[in-house]
Amino acid sequence: MSKRATIQHSTRPSVSRVRGAVVAVGLGTSMVLGAGAAFASGTTGATGTTALVSSVTADSVAKQAAAQGKAATTAKKAAADKAATAKQTAAAKKASAKTKAAAWEAPVDHYTLSASYGTGGARWAAKHSGQDFAVPIGTKVQAAHSGTVVKAGPNGGGDGPAYGNAVVIKHSNGKYSQYAHLSKINVRVGQQVNTGQTIALSGNTGNSSGPHLHFEIRTTPNYGSALNPVSFLRSVHVSV
Template structure:
């Protein structure tokens, strides 16, 4: 045999192999397409899905609906809790002048100011801004030094003071 005839022979073999693969793929595609057609028709009621597949689809739909309801209920609870929390903080005095705010810088502090200073007349009633436990009270910052003045320190449930 000549070199040329061997090349043609092996080339035609590769061509036949490719043709067989393409034919098999087309057959598989046609088969899967027929399955999809059966599934599509089953939603219209003309062909029934196997009961296992139908039950699985229904169970998944129910689970998704239940999860959506739970998420909606949780969102409502979070919103309600946030509204309640926002309302529960109050000003400690009815009328005041803010003499120094949190984070204020200047020559009065070596770092940024760490609190809120409410300037009020002597004898003014002071209330807690939120529920909690008094951990320090008194002159000189409740024992922290004269730089803090009179102070009442309350530990709140969320870890703030």
């Protein structure tokens, strides 16, 4: 063998060496690619996954807390509005009751005026001392104003049999109202009554020519101190 051939033979890598190098490179590439795929799929990122789950959970809790807070605020506002409304309603009722207590009204709701104050006639020893309201027997008779019952009973409550069953109420302005010829009395002496409260039922008792309510305004609780009741009612803004 020549010298040249010997040199060439000694510098040429063996087939087995070349094959080993190729296999090694292939294995290295596979390892690198496999590691990259594992990282991308998250199989080696347990810490990152835990952080992601924690973030989602925290966001959900925060949203739930915000919703609960909003609901609580809404409920609190609704309760406050309800309380304010109740307070306003109570104040309105109180004001209404106070206004009504200060007001006067007619002693019956539906009526026809009959004998008037000062009218002469055989039925009275002197001129007529009140205003008659013609109504059916059993009509509700109402207190014309708030006050205290000072007379209630038959015989005109003490004013005489001509009045039949009667009631007299004392009012805060020093006046007295009288209701006579009643079929039924619903109050007693000493009782406090309010404007518009039913105190009796109308009738035809005593010296009466037919069913009606005899109504008087007096300066004392007794007969003989009557004023013109229609004029008085008009002075307190009640038109009859």
